[in-house]
Amino acid sequence: MGLIALLGCLVAGAIVVGHQSGRQPDPQTLLTQRIALGKQLFNDAHLSADGTIRCASCHIPEKGYTDGRRVAVGVGGHTGTRNTPSLMTLAEAQETAFFWDGRRSALNQAVLDPLTNPVEMGLRDQAELLQHVQQDPTYAPAFTRAFPDTKPAISSEHIAAALVVYVRSLRSPESAYDRYAAHSDKTALSPRALLGLAIFQGKGRCAECHRLEGAPATLTDHAYHRTGVGLDAIAANLPTLTEEVIKRSLRDGAIGNRVATHADEAQLGRFNVTQDPADIGLFRTPSLRNVSQTAPYMHDGSVATLDDAIDREVYYRSLQAGHPLQLTVEERANLKAFLQTL
Ligand code: HEC
Ligand code: HEC
Incomplete structure (x- = not known):
């Protein structure tokens, strides 16, 4: 750019700025x-x-x-x-x-x-x-x-x-699955990931909670579910723990301060908010976007790897739904390949 042109730009810029300073940006x-x-x-x-x-x-x-x-x-x-x-x-x-x-x-x-x-x-x-x-x-x-x-x-x-x-x-970059779902780019998922998607939607029943609706897919149902993670450890102490939570009846940020400093009470999950016994041990379904980059997993970080998280969810969710599910090593690998595209 020539010097004259450059000066011209600067002056024009100054005029625009000067013009704007007097009124609402x-x-x-x-x-x-x-x-x-x-x-x-x-x-x-x-x-x-x-x-x-x-x-x-x-x-x-x-x-x-x-x-x-x-x-x-x-x-x-x-x-x-x-x-x-x-x-x-x-x-x-x-x-x-x-x-x-x-x-x-x-x-x-x-x-x-x-x-x-x-x-x-x-x-x-x-x-x-x-x-x-x-x-x-x-x-x-x-x-x-x-x-x-x-x-x-x-x-x-x-x-x-x-x-x-x-x-x-803050947004995650467009994922392979986004491209597959939104632009119908059928090559965005490998054959293995496609088999994983079929399990995710089909017999794995993962999509019942990690929902595929939305563009991009939300991968959550915005609801709370019993996790089976961490509840065993507090089972013996449950009556005392729950009684004390009800007695204190904390709200909002005060709940956060309490659960961050009391591991046992933190495992009560949604109950800390509602004090409804039906909510003991329930946690929000996390979105699975970028899930391959966010290890370790679950509300208490107790599950170290994506493989372990898949094993846990396959076992526990199917048990919970009353449809015990056996997946072969191959099928789990397919499911993992799909989760890596999210
Ligand atoms: C009944 C609802 C439900 C179903 C069905 C379900 N999930 Fe989940 N999923 C959850 C909830 C709730 C959590 C959080 C649990 C916790 O933190 O203790 C979770 C956590 C996860 C996590 C860890 C995410 C993180 O950021 O920590 C992965 C991975 C996962 N699920 C994969 C699956 C797969 C794969 C399937 C199918 C085999 C599946 N889920 C089925 C509700 C569900
Ligand atoms: C010491 C680590 C730490 C720091 C520092 C921190 N966070 Fe977090 N953040 C967490 C943890 C752990 C949770 C989950 C807590 C829970 O669920 O009880 C969280 C949850 C959140 C959530 C809710 C996300 C969701 O999906 O529910 C938001 C929003 C958030 N943090 C924003 C912030 C902001 C803004 C700051 C700075 C002002 C901040 N955080 C500082 C650890 C941290």
């Missing part, structure tokens, strides 16, 4: 500013009690926004009780309930909970969160750009709103 610009702010917050370790943990410490981009650990490790090296779920599936699976027990139905509340969870980011309360954000001079202009209309620009509502749009902007 367009929605797309605002959204971009909010996503950028959300990304900055997501990657900021200063928002944790000891300055070492950020959202991305556990939701690691290179690992499908999971952490590869059995259970999460937060401030001070404290371990939680649950396996870190991927955040890349939230928008695509159109989730409306959050966490393994679905204790939050609003994402803008769910994104704030980790900040004050004692074994995740460990802040005392939202006042401390605001202090930390206000101490960083880069945030004031970023919040004003992202939320030009409301004062003060820095507030917990705006922190939540920025984190929400960032988390919702």
Whole structure:
């Protein structure tokens, strides 16, 4: 580009910027500013009690926004009780309930909970969160750009709103199965994966819960099911455990703080939210998008590999449905080849 042309562009740019500064930025610009702010917050370790943990410490981009650990490790090296779920599936699976027990139905509340969870980011309360954000001079202009209309620009509502749009902007790349399903690209799945798909939909009955409807497929039914994972260990202690949960009757974020620090109660799953005995040991069906990259598996991370997860689900789900299912080594390999295309 010649110098004159370059100057021309710069001047034109300045005129556009100058023209816009006096009026409301367009929605797309605002959204971009909010996503950028959300990304900055997501990657900021200063928002944790000891300055070492950020959202991305556990939701690691290179690992499908999971952490590869059995259970999460937060401030001070404290371990939680649950396996870190991927955040890349939230928008695509159109989730409306959050966490393994679905204790939050609003994402803008769910994104704030980790900040004050004692074994995740460990802040005392939202006042401390605001202090930390206000101490960083880069945030004031970023919040004003992202939320030009409301004062003060820095507030917990705006922190939540920025984190929400960032988390919702995370998408998994188009998978082989997406190509197969959406564009009818019949070559996107290998012959082995196609045999696996037939089992997934057919005698394996996997698709009853990991649903193939939707474009892209959600791979969840947004419902809760008994898992058989982890419940045996607390069976003897069940009456006392459940009684205490009912006595405490915690709600929302307080449930999260409690279950992250009490492994036995965490195994009660959905019961912690509803206190309905029928919900003891029920967990949300996870979407299987990217499942080959999110080991280890299940709410407590107790299943190390995809092969083990398949074996468990084939055995337990079929038993539960009253149709005990035997799959040959070959058929399991086919099922795995299919799961690897998701
Ligand atoms: C110490 C590790 C850790 C950190 C730090 C962390 N998370 Fe998480 N995240 C988890 C775990 C574990 C769960 C599941 C907890 C449960 O179900 O009880 C989770 C669940 C979630 C969920 C619900 C996802 C779903 O599918 O239900 C969202 C949203 C989320 N985290 C966002 C964030 C944001 C935003 C931050 C930073 C403010 C953050 N997380 C920081 C470990 C972490
Ligand atoms: C009745 C509903 C249901 C059926 C049928 C079902 N699943 Fe699941 N699946 C779940 C639930 C609920 C979980 C979470 C269990 C937990 O965390 O303890 C899960 C977890 C998984 C996981 C681990 C995912 C992760 O991110 O941790 C895999 C893999 C899986 N299922 C594969 C299958 C396969 C393969 C089949 C068919 C053989 C199948 N499922 C049938 C409900 C179901």
